[in-house]
Amino acid sequence: MIRLLLLLFLISAVSYVDRINIAVAGKGMMEEFGIDQVQMGVLFSAFVLGYALFQLPGGALADRFGGKLVLTFALIWWSLFTGLTGVAGDVALKLGLDLIMLTALVRFLVGAGEAVAFPSYNRIVASELPPDKRGLGMGVSIGGIGAGAALTPPFVVLVMENMGWRWAFYLSALAGFLLAVLWWLSVKERGVATEERGENFSKLLKDRRVWFLTLSYTTFGYIVYVYYSWFFLYLTEVRGVDLKESAVLSTMPFIALTLGSFAGGFLTDRLTSAFGRTKGRILLISASMSTAGLFIILGSTAESPVQAVIYLSLGAFFLFLSLGAYWALPIDISNPNAGKISGIMNTGANLGGTLSPTLTPLIAKGFGWQWAINFSALMAFLGAVLILLCVRREKGST
Numbered sequence: 001m002i003r004l005l006l007l008l009f010l011i012s013a014v015s016y017v018d019r020i021n022i023a024v025a026g027k028g029m030m031e032e033f034g035i036d037q038v039q040m041g042v043l044f045s046a047f048v049l050g051y052a053l054f055q056l057p058g059g060a061l062a063d064r065f066g067g068k069l070v071l072t073f074a075l076i077w078w079s080l081f082t083g084l085t086g087v088a089g090d091v092a093l094k095l096g097l098d099l100i101m102l103t104a105l106v107r108f109l110v111g112a113g114e115a116v117a118f119p120s121y122n123r124i125v126a127s128e129l130p131p132d133k134r135g136l137g138m139g140v141s142i143g144g145i146g147a148g149a150a151l152t153p154p155f156v157v158l159v160m161e162n163m164g165w166r167w168a169f170y171l172s173a174l175a176g177f178l179l180a181v182l183w184w185l186s187v188k189e190r191g192v193a194t195e196e197r198g199e200n201f202s203k204l205l206k207d208r209r210v211w212f213l214t215l216s217y218t219t220f221g222y223i224v225y226v227y228y229s230w231f232f233l234y235l236t237e238v239r240g241v242d243l244k245e246s247a248v249l250s251t252m253p254f255i256a257l258t259l260g261s262f263a264g265g266f267l268t269d270r271l272t273s274a275f276g277r278t279k280g281r282i283l284l285i286s287a288s289m290s291t292a293g294l295f296i297i298l299g300s301t302a303e304s305p306v307q308a309v310i311y312l313s314l315g316a317f318f319l320f321l322s323l324g325a326y327w328a329l330p331i332d333i334s335n336p337n338a339g340k341i342s343g344i345m346n347t348g349a350n351l352g353g354t355l356s357p358t359l360t361p362l363i364a365k366g367f368g369w370q371w372a373i374n375f376s377a378l379m380a381f382l383g384a385v386l387i388l389l390c391v392r393r394e395k396g397s398t
Helices: 002-033 037-053 055-065 067-095 099-114 117-128 131-162 166-186 208-238 243-249 252-275 279-301 305-321 323-333 335-367 369-393
Strands: none
Touching: 002 037, 002 067, 002 099, 002 117, 002 131, 002 166, 002 208, 037 055, 037 099, 037 208, 037 335, 055 067, 055 117, 055 335, 067 099, 067 117, 067 166, 117 131, 117 323, 117 335, 131 166, 131 208, 131 243, 131 252, 131 323, 208 243, 208 252, 208 279, 208 305, 208 323, 208 335, 208 369, 243 305, 252 279, 252 305, 252 323, 279 305, 279 323, 279 369, 305 323, 305 369, 323 335, 335 369
């Protein structure tokens, strides 16, 4: 189990380096190609759109063929297009193509590949781990996103200063190719879990818990992509922090969310013993999202950049305290369909995530950055309410 979770943790970390390296290298891209903030938001959103649209197909593939094969192919795919991000602008200029459109297409294809990752994690955890370890398993697996996100700003800044912004994409791609080989050679998968055999997936689509879970996770996705897409540039462009200091300060939310993911994975499994198989997870999500919203508001109104980073980091911690519970719920609802249900859930999250990179600068342009950040807090409160509707709909059964 330890080797499996370690590899999933590493894949999560690499996937998030590939996902958000553009948020830091984007400063070099903007300067070289004359890209403005709204156009940069389009590039951010292109990734998330591809990621959202291929969640359910990715989950279905993982349920059908298993996580080992599907995740290996996905790693190779998204690493290839991560590397191509570094040359997309140059190719567009040489061929007379629209630079934003071509780069957006490449980022869309990166997102399409990464869409397979989390549903595959859920398929593997459902197959290989016992019920009382699944929250922890998903918390550790997905916790790699925080490590990858924390490493990305200093890594990309170092590469940009010594090799140029393009190499941030080339080196990230190389790490993905190497990890794909390691994953394929190291992991043995027993196969699809056998409990709850025969449950019809179309019947699950009528289960309102699936849709309230998806709507709640949509608000999570909106918030998290504000961190992924705009946090570094928010510090440099809005708070006036210099590049090197931003590289350090911008790691703090991602360290916090890694810790929150680990703690939430452990806590959700403990709460199921006290409140029931799903109710404990739902209550944890609601409490975590509400607390995250409060800290995000404090961060947006803080006077100093350091205070803002501290409060926003606490917001990230509580946001990700809910993550293991979110991803364990699809397994609880239907183990054999865990990949597909988590694919639906993550589609919602990434539709929210598609919206936020573009909507955030538009709100900031019209009303100021404080309102843009506070809108994320409102989404957290909405998510806390929506998930509670799952409890009401399942009274009498856990």
